[in-house]
Amino acid sequence: MKPHRLCMAHHLVLSYELHKKMEVYRPHKAYPVELAQFHSAEYVEFLHRITPDTQHLFSHELAKYNLGEDCPVFENLFEFCQIYAGGTIDAARRLNNQLCDIAINWAGGLHHAKKCEASGFCYINDLVLGILELLKYHARVLYIDIDVHHGDGVEEAFYFTDRVMTVSFHKFGDMFFPGTGDVKEIGEREGKYYAINVPLKDGIDDTSFTRLFKTIISKVVETYVPGVIVLQCGADSLAGDRLGCFNLSIDGAYIFLVGNGSIDFVVVNFSFVATLFAGHAECVRFVKKFNLPLLVTGGGGYTKENVARCWTVETGVLLDTELPNEIPENEYIKYFAPECSLRIPTGHIENLNSKSYLSTIKMQVLENLRCIQHAPSVQMQEVPPDFYIPDFDEDEQNPDERVDQHTQDKQIQRDDEFYEGDNDNDHMEVG
Numbered sequence: 001m002k003p004h005r006l007c008m009a010h011h012l013v014l015s016y017e018l019h020k021k022m023e024v025y026r027p028h029k030a031y032p033v034e035l036a037q038f039h040s041a042e043y044v045e046f047l048h049r050i051t052p053d054t055q056h057l058f059s060h061e062l063a064k065y066n067l068g069e070d071c072p073v074f075e076n077l078f079e080f081c082q083i084y085a086g087g088t089i090d091a092a093r094r095l096n097n098q099l100c101d102i103a104i105n106w107a108g109g110l111h112h113a114k115k116c117e118a119s120g121f122c123y124i125n126d127l128v129l130g131i132l133e134l135l136k137y138h139a140r141v142l143y144i145d146i147d148v149h150h151g152d153g154v155e156e157a158f159y160f161t162d163r164v165m166t167v168s169f170h171k172f173g174d175m176f177f178p179g180t181g182d183v184k185e186i187g188e189r190e191g192k193y194y195a196i197n198v199p200l201k202d203g204i205d206d207t208s209f210t211r212l213f214k215t216i217i218s219k220v221v222e223t224y225v226p227g228v229i230v231l232q233c234g235a236d237s238l239a240g241d242r243l244g245c246f247n248l249s250i251d252g253a254y255i256f257l258v259g260n261g262s263i264d265f266v267v268v269n270f271s272f273v274a275t276l277f278a279g280h281a282e283c284v285r286f287v288k289k290f291n292l293p294l295l296v297t298g299g300g301g302y303t304k305e306n307v308a309r310c311w312t313v314e315t316g317v318l319l320d321t322e323l324p325n326e327i328p329e330n331e332y333i334k335y336f337a338p339e340c341s342l343r344i345p346t347g348h349i350e351n352l353n354s355k356s357y358l359s360t361i362k363m364q365v366l367e368n369l370r371c372i373q374h375a376p377s378v379q380m381q382e383v384p385p386d387f388y389i390p391d392f393d394e395d396e397q398n399p400d401e402r403v404d405q406h407t408q409d410k411q412i413q414r415d416d417e418f419y420e421g422d423n424d425n426d427h428m429e430v431g
Contacts, residue, residue, distance in 0.1 A: 003080070005304035006107050008332045012312040015330035021319045023100070027087035030129070035085060038128045038157065040116045047123060048078045064117075071118035081124040084108050088126035088297060092133035093386050095228060095293045102294045102318050106311045109232045109297030111151040112178060119153065120177060128157045130295060131230055133386075135163055138227035138293075139378040142220065143167065146213070146283050147234025147299040148244040150181030150197070154232075160191045162376040165224050169213060169237075171245055172199030183364050193371045196220065198361060202245040203351035206252045206278035212358055213283050216365055221290055225375040229292050231284065234299025235310040238280055239347030242302040247347035250310045251281035251317075279346075284314045294318075305335045309342055 013019060035044045046061055055062060055073045067073055074080075084107040091103035108130070110122035127143070131154070134141050143158075145151035145168040158164035172181050187195035198216060200209075236244040277285070288294060296318065301307035316323045327333065327340045 003107075005301065005307045006298075008304055008308035008335060009106055009298075009311045011330045011332055012308045012327070013315050015328040016312060016316065016323050018312070018315050018319060018321065021321065022104075025090065025094075027083060027090045027105075029079065029082035030086040030089055030124075031082075034089060034129065035081070035124055037132055038115060038125060039113075043116050044124075047081060050077070051075070066117040066119060070120055071123060077123065084110065085124045085126040085129055088130040088295070089133055091295050092130040095295060096133065096137040096386070102288070102296065104296045104315065104318065106298040109147070109234060109299035111145060111147065111232055111234075111299060112149070112153045114153050114156065120149065122153065125153045125157065127151075127154050127230060127232060127297065130297075131158070131164055134228050134230070134295070136384055136386075139163070140165070140224060140226045140375060141228055141230060142224060142226035143230045143232070144217065144287065145169065145232040145234070145299075146237055146280065147232055148237040148241065148246055149176075149234065149300060150178055151232060152178045152180045155180075155185070155195050155197075158191065159187050159195055160189045162190050162194045163378060165194045165196065165220065165226070167196040167198070167216065167220055169198040169209070170200065171202070172197075173201065176245075183361055186368055193368050194224075196365055196368065198365065200246070200361075201352035201357070203247050203347070203349040204353045205247045205351055206249055206282075206346055208351070208353060208358060209246070209248060210278035210282050210286075212362060214286055215362060217286065219366055219369055221292075223369050223372055223375070226292065228295070229287060229290065230295045230297070231287050232297050232299045233280070233284060233311065233314060235280070235301030235307040236299070238301070238303070238306050238310060239344065239349075240303055240306060243300070244302070245349060247349055247351065249279040249346045250306075250313050250343050251277070252279040252346060280310055281313050281317050285317045288318060306344055308332070309336075309344060313342060 032044050032048060043065055046065055050058060050067070050073050052073055052075060062068055062073075084105070087105035088108040091105050094100050094103050105126075108126040110125060111127050112120035113122035113125035131141050131143060141164045143151070143154055143164060143166045145154070145166070148171050150170040150172065151166065151168040155166045155168065158166060168181055170181050181197045181199055183197050183199055185195060185197050186193050196216070198212065235241070237246045237248050238244065239247045239249060284296070296314070298311060301310070313323060323342055325342050327336050327342055333340065
């Protein structure tokens with residue numbers, strides 16, 4: 001989960017020149033008061049205060065807020081949280097103001113964090129904060145999670161409301177982290193039937209996963225009629241992940257010969273060849289086709305070169321751009337050697353998901369969806385403001401950091417990366 005994997009993904013996106021088809025924004029660092037829209041003020045204040053050098057003084061608080069093994073205290077922890085959370089919050093605001101149709105924050109998607117504690121290397125739940133922003137403008141938000149781990153923090157945050165439907169496809173059982181996400185967990189009170197869990201076993205493959213995903217998500221969108229979708233694209237569900245146990249490719253294509261008859265399972269009289277796209281990126285492609293405002297984030301992923309590959313391919317999918325399989329030269333090319341190919345093969349873990357098991361899960365989910373009579377509505381009310389800028393004393397600020405919010409928002413290209421034209425720092429004249 002080190003930011004190094006984000007650097008690899010970012011440079012791979014740049015090497016395919018996908019940035020030329022997007023607007024690239026530097027997010028604001030989320031203010032503590034913004035983080036406290038979901039998290040407790042005391043927890044946010046502690047994250048702000050704790051450092052590696054002082055953590056030995058706060059053993060009680062470390063235990064209380066679940067900081068330690070899976071959620072270590074490291075240098076600049078709070079700034080790290082501010083940046084990735086600020087990215088998701090800004091993405092939601094741009095969607096709310098119709099400044100884009102799709103917003104991507106690969107640094108976000110830390111779905112395990114709870115109101116008062118960290119969990120699974122997630123300290124601040126940027127997804128919950130982004131959804132809270134979206135709820136200011138949209139009556140219904142659909143959250144979809146394809147990380148190998150259950151999206152427990154997001155589900156828990158909205159477990160009692162019908163304003164957000166959470167749908168998580170994940171490994172469940174065998175004491176797999178975080179241990180939640182049974183198909184029977186469906187929400188409570190006003191949120192009953194608005195939490196959907198698709199628990200899977202080891203080794204699920206492209207075709208099984210994609211077929212189940214499309215069937216369930218199609219029915220969810222038809223029934224719930226969301227105004228906006230948030231899609232968490234954790235890459236630890238890929239084959240070969242160091243913590244995952246699925247067999248998913250990034251973007252597999254399977255060719256079938258289709259005929260009008262069969263003898264002993266041998267198809268005869270071929271009429272045409274059908275190509276079935278499946279895998280992680282096909283889920284992104286399918287969600288995009290609903291043509292709803294879409295906020296896409298990253299998430300888990302522990303084989304870092306495959307994380308970079310996955311999110312680059314999915315950036316291309318969101319831009320309707322087919323990428324060549326040979327990875328262009330870039331700063332991290334050695335990590336993709338020796339093949340230097342963009343796509344990865346499926347895995348070889350035994351698939352423990354029988355057809356009968358998947359059919360049972362599917363039927364349970366669809367039955368629960370039938371319990372929803374119609375898309376819930378919400379009473380109109382005044383929309384809260386987007387930004388809360390705290391008062392501060394300029395004399396106490398670092399003069400190097402005095403950049404007003406408007407200037408940051410106008411700064412589309414980052415000043416420390418390669419761009420063509422006037423913003424190409426490689427060709428700046430030095431006087």
